[in-house]
Amino acid sequence: MGLIKSLYHKKIFLDTAPLIYYIEGNNNYEQKLNELFGEKSHCRFVTSVITLAEVLVMPLREGKEELAQQYENILTQAPNVEIYDINI
Numbered sequence: 001m002g003l004i005k006s007l008y009h010k011k012i013f014l015d016t017a018p019l020i021y022y023i024e025g026n027n028n029y030e031q032k033l034n035e036l037f038g039e040k041s042h043c044r045f046v047t048s049v050i051t052l053a054e055v056l057v058m059p060l061r062e063g064k065e066e067l068a069q070q071y072e073n074i075l076t077q078a079p080n081v082e083i084y085d086i087n088i
Helices: 016-023 030-037 049-061 065-077
Strands: 011-013 044-048 081-084
Touching: 016 030, 016 049, 016 065, 044 049, 049 065, 049 081, 065 081
Parallel strands: 011 044, 044 081
Antiparallel strands: none
16 A cells, blocks of 8 residues: 555645645646545545734735635635634
């Protein structure tokens, strides 16, 4: 069983870097990230509002509203992603 398949149906904490690599098409990780995040993904992700803030900083700073919207849509509307507020 491959690494990605071993993660199927488990909750995976989604950090900033893999999401940026996926959305912006990092060639070094493209195959694995497509398997992990693609339309046929069987993975469930959890992340925090910090990740959302981190992925929005550069696109908004550079005036790339469409890219920022793409990040926001993925994190807030994907059925397999849950965003948690941060508290003590």
